Amino acid sequence: EGEKAIYQNHWMAGGNEITWDMIHYDVQLFGGVVLHQGKIAEMATGEGKTLVATLPVFLNALTHEGVHVVTVNDYLAKRDSEWMGPMYMFHGLSVDCIDKHEPNSEARRKAYNSDVTFGTNNEFGFDYLRDNMAVSPKDLVQRKHNYAIVDEVDSVLIDDARTPLIISGPVPKGDDQLYDQLRPRVEVIVKAQRDLTTRLLADARTKMASEDPKEQEEGALLLFRSYKGMPKYKPLIKYLSEQGVRAAMLKTEAFYMQEQMRNMHVVTDPLYFVIDEKQHSIELTDKGIDMLTGRSDDPEFFILPDIGSQLSELEGTELPDEEKAAKKDELLQNYAIKSERVHTVNQLLKAYTLFDKDDEYVVIENKVKIVDEQTGRVMEGRRYSDGLHQAIEAKERVKVEAATQTFATITLQNFFRMYSKLAGMTGTAETEAGEFWDIYKLDVVVIPTNRPIVRDDQNDRIYKTKREKYTAVIEEIESLISKGRPVLVGTTSVEISELLGRMLTLRKIKHNVLNAKLHQREAEIVATAGQSGVVTIATNMAGRGTDIKLSPEVRKAGGLAIIGTERHESRRVDRQLRGRAGRQGDPGSSVFFVSLEDDLMRLFATERIAGLMDRMGFEEGDVLEHNMLSKSVERAQKKVEENNFGIRKRLLEYDDVMNSQREVIYKRRRHALMGERIDNDVANMITETSKNIVENNEDMYDNMKLELLRVMALDIPFEEEDMKRIKPNEMVDRVTKAAFETFKRKTERLAEIAQPVIKQVYENQGAMYENILIPITDGKRVYNIACNLKEAYETGSKALVRAFEKSILLHTIDEDWKEHLREMDELRQSVQTASYEQKDPLLIYKLESFNLFREMVNDINSKAVSILMRGQIPTQDPTSVRQAAPEQKTDYSKYRTRKEDTEGLSAPGEGRGGQQPPRQPQKLEPIRVEKKVGRNDPCPCGSGKKYKNCHGR
Template sequence: MVNFGSLARKIFGSSNDRRIKGFRPRVEAINALEKEMQALSDDALKARTEEFRKQIAEGKTLDDLLIPAFAVVREASRRALGLRPFDVQLIGGMVLHGGGISEMRTGEGKTLVATLPVYLNALSGKGVHVVTVNDYLARRDAEWMSRVYGFLGLTTGIIVHGLSDEERKAAYACDVTYATNNELGFDYLRDNMKYDRAQMVQRGHNYAIVDEVDSILIDEARTPLIISGPLDDRSELYNSIDTFIPQLEAADYEIDEKQRTATFTEEGTEKLENLLREAGMLKGASLYDVENVAIVHHVNNALKAHRLFQRDKDYIVRNGEVVIIDEFTGRMMPGRRFSEGLHQALEAKEKVQIHPENQTLASITFQNYFRMYSKLAGMTGTALTEAEEFGNIYGLEVSEIPTNVPVARIDEDDEVYRSVEEKFKAIVREIREAHAKGQPTLVGTTSIEKSEQLAERLRAEGFQEFQVLNARHHEQEAVIVAQAGRPGAITIATNMAGRGTDIQLGGNADMRIAQELGDMAAGPERDAKEQAIREDIARLKEQALAAGGLYVLATERHESRRIDNQLRGRSGRQGDPGRSKFFLSLQDDLMRIFGSDRMDGMLQKLGLKEDEAIIHPWINKALEKAQKKVEARNFDIRKNLLKFDDVMNDQRKVVFEQRIALMDGENLGETIAEMREDVVEDLVAKHIPENAYAEQWDLDGLKEGVRAHLNLDMPIHEWAAEEGIDDENIRERLLEAANKAAADRMERFGPDIMAYVEKSIVLQTLDHLWREHLVNLDHLRSVVGFRGYAQRDPLQEYKTEAFELFQAMLGNLRQAVTSQLMRVELVREAADAPPPQAPQQVRGEHIDATTGEDDFGETALALAPADNRIVPAEQRDPADPSTWGKVGRNETCPCGSGKKFKHCHGAFV
């Protein structure tokens, strides 16, 4: 039977081959300009940048300038770095410029490739972001490549952890900005918590190139970036709800210990509704009405706390605190807390002090952050296996760029052993053989724990010199990985450790020079030592080549083929020889998924003895199929999460755009007047129903509503007694009275102060309600899955109810702003108070989806100044608020004004 697909590929080439072929004419055109560029002086080459900018101003597009711009960068790179981009690197740069993903093997020079499209796109003056996975790579790449950009007259900025807002703003204002994905996302969220446009640091999202794109847009995109802060004390609510659970009987709920879920039955729901109604805590008719979403969340947590979590098994109470017990190790985990209010529910159950839970103040997924860029591109050594996800979610097409020199690495078939013990014996044997002949070995493990276990085994077997890398300290990793190609070197690493650094056979000369001669002054002596190091590296490289190049020995297959391919790709850079082999056991996670019981029985029947391995290409194919299944499942999970986040993202965009419009608006008088009018309309419509008789009017309710929301005491009953009065007349009279009160206030305070007050109150109220809305959406998200039991689509239900909650939030905004503005009383000095700031004591977190640890570890990212020091009065400088530490709101302000802090520098209008 003829396979027409493979036949067509042989005749016409694959779609990737045809795409790459399409770039060849432009590569030839760039090569044709090379002699012309080499003839230019440094100044003349630099002057090309201004010429290009002038051409753009005259109407030329970036595509029109691609050929001459790439030719200029190639020559500038040769002069500034001593590196001339290969033809395949030019192709990689064109893919990036076109908004695609360049899949380039390890060692093909992706860092240099990025300079080509970065320079071209920076000519527009809108800024280009180059995104890396950690601070070390951001600094390294920026410092290295800024030599090229600086040579051509462009500025380069770096965004890493620990910078001030002024430093961030300056870095974003540069032509090219290198940054980590986390810092970019947090800066966007922080900007949308600012109260003054001038305080915002980012200047838009024009073009981003994401390095290690698979890691950032797939692996790290499984969890959102979150900025959180402590919630107000709600211990009374937890305690009240906790009293209901002991009143329920076994028939009122269902427990599934395997899935760790607890749900109320119909009888239980009805009983609970009655209890809540008696306590005055139920809004509307049903517990599951949208306005009760927070109450549902709390009662579910209380039920879990009482019926699923057992004291002295899941947690203990020590010194008045609920301490979690790790289910795997049985150890206490002080400092760790269950999230989403569950820990508070346990504290209420055990009658100990309830600590405030953290509230999400702002959050965004990497998917939605990076989709804001007008143009997005990425590069990595491994993207093809995730091509569908890149296409579906980001609209990015993956192009496989040919290597500059053919790959000479030998990828051997997997060796499968029956037990983990047998597998590790074979691994130690293999490492010993490679070490004996001087072959450098990189041993890949799937976790930090497993890398440490293997290290212990090697020590026990008498190995003294080897390195262990486990994705902890990025800079130190880069140094170790760079020297992993020395003859006989043994490096044990987690699969992701040292990512972004090449392993060069013989070692990395530049890193060795920096380490050994870092403090030595320039001169003949240093030059001689540098030359000696380079000669030593060349000699060591010859030894490593003779031993067969780098041997990548993997101790397990990862659930993703992409991670395996990346580990394999560490060997065989730039045509070097090398080999790779995976050692597996039937007890490995993936093999268990694959069905090792059947295979173990089959291997025993075939007479497989202890310490023997099965090696066959069919095993590789079967494992690849298992990996594909796991990848597809993970993709579905990410796709589903994104669908839910898209609902919140649409609302986030509206709120953030509205905030910027409010900050930009000089005078919000018209907006405030519309809000006031809407509040009057709502009040009248609520208490005087359409076409109702006068006797049916709720006059007491209207009078109370007008007093509460408009701060006016109006003769509602007298108006209603007038002949021929209707709802329209009452509406007009109320609006007139409200407008007059607002105008009087404007006259008393003056338009400038009132404009400042209006802007402050609208922004603060919007932020407060948006945070409450985020909590409600979190609660809704946690319970909406149960709708599936009623044959209703949880996503559709989430969309509908999230929209209702959003509409309710906007209604609350109009009421809250109008109510505050109709009551605000100020003394004139308040106009000199500083503008309101983002909330104190907030922190950022991004949970690593594979380890469950916060990327920022114990030094959690402080996203706003949170100074809780108590500073003696004599040590405070009245002119420098940063020396004051924590100041009580009722203390006299340290500035010397004589006012209370809350009425001066702590003013919160």
């Protein structure tokens, strides 16, 4: 009433009633300044990052150009929009959350037009890709990318950076896969290798226990052989933690690694296949190929033939041409089949030996779902690439999904780099500050805490075996709850969380388990995790973004105790777990329990620590605890982080090539969609096509004449005798001029023929029809062109011609871009073998992809020009005109959105950080060939077509 404003200070957010009683601390104002400057604010857990964001969001939203607040999951996006929304609305700003609305809906469009838009990183990215597949301007949802604040910025821009966003659709014969068919053979060879490893390990134990140095040496060789055969075999891992054992194996490994692994075949020949766990790669041996071939009629069932030498041998024969062509067809067909077979077997071997259920993935409702190693959450919709996911599905005997084709893709890195201003906030960014600057040009600023942190971060406790470690964890939990303290136990996998749960049940200790299988109760479990004596076991997901509140009694008892059951590959994830305790000056403690059998220690850190334990004569159950050892573990983590940064940077370097191409094509497509520059674009296409035809046939009059007729339906504008005296530039000018005149004449004629039909429909049925479909053909196929009836009538059918041009441009761009993405995927796979020749695959990829892109642009130009030049109305019958749907919306139902994990893309010869492993100069391996025919190479049959479109189908 009057000048009084009535506004309540309590409302519902995330299903709970909240009361607004917060005022920013001074340090939160600092945080707001940093975010407004377009930097990353590192604020400790519990320092109120959500409240800090309100300051820069409000300030930047005043321009009404749109502020995007990006979170890691839809629960946080919806909760934060409901929690902070009323405050923005009170000041006259509009607020919405895209995750509350269906894609491509009017409500989502409205959400993007709000001043403040909340949403998840994936949905922002997928909406960008959908916008670039739209067929009508009314389907577009996003505005210009103005300012984004990314919550948990490390999770979005670093952890998710290796997983591109992909919109895909079905491909012909996508179900024709060999995974189920070849699974029985792979199971046989995996079982044989496991049995062999068991025997090797038993013999190695016996020989290494001997007093004879020669026997010990033989034992170390057997041990190293079993490690190369099954590095994740549990009895082997346990034996390697015993005194002196690992040191003996590492000495043997060093011996066989010298001289570029000249003698490594001595180690690997008795095995069926060789596993390199660090590189995530597997190679079959001769013995393994013999077993896989089995009783097959073809003794070379799994051997890729040397296609180059076979074809040159065939050329040297004196067979008749027809017979030669048939033989060539047979050879190429055989090569394509075997290539697919070898790839399928390799991915199945990886699935059986390197990927464990309830660790890397879980099976829920007969579907294989990847578990995020950083958070322990199930990653819905994400699939391993390159057939690895299908291989795991075959292993678990669930339905093997059909292969799909990429229609649109972008990495999160390149999506967020499109924003004019980008900022982020997290509790842990300092360790990755170099990467944030290198890739995003974002500074990291550490904001001081409001109150000093009093949490007691203890040194790591290191045990020899996992069994000793877990027993010590249970004893520690018993000790802590007896003091009335709540305990949060952080694990790295579902399997370990369930194992600890069973151990606590045996001790009759009440507890809650929170993992990828049981995530529905997350908010409820986290809410009670701070109560006295409560034990919560959680994978690393442990409620990021939700507070663990402590009662006064718990504070008095010493606060929340954090126990880490294993060091993670990333220091950042460990810091996140520690940060669950000691929020806002609360008391608390954190400690990590580590064993020499843990993955991180096994792969990167144990040599020095194992040696130290051996020298000090440690017995079972003894614990090693020292600041120096914690530093040693951190060094191992640093090594892995550098590796992972290398992978992410390499991925970005590859995607940067694609990104510059994507920007050109999407810009072109947007021009066609909006229709603003369509005359310019068509003119450029005609000019480029004319130039290409002339330049490709400079001295060949008949060829040029034929090409102009075939592509542009155009008579050559000069005689053969003129060709010798006219300069090439003048030839191009003449052809281009003639093409423009012909195009102008044909479009005017098209409008002239269409107008009587449109006039008749408008006068007779104008009241009934708003939009109409008019058939136009280029002589090969009919295109139904939608246009506004009234507009077409009033412009003398010029609007119809414009709609025809727009429709053909969109159609040709979409078809060729889709095919180009497939070619780029295949190119990326095929260039990796260059590292064996000491060449950089990335350089070859850049060069080849430029050629592919140029080919695609030329193809788009010539296809579009060809259709536009030949366009005509097949019949002047008004009954052929149909009513168009009131609003032609893009149909996305046949498309799938997914994030593709690059685990399956470990490039041969390009180690995990882009390093090339030393080559093994043993006899030529049967599954590699000197010259592989790339899918984009000319087909060796001589047809002139690309291999993939000829014999590589």
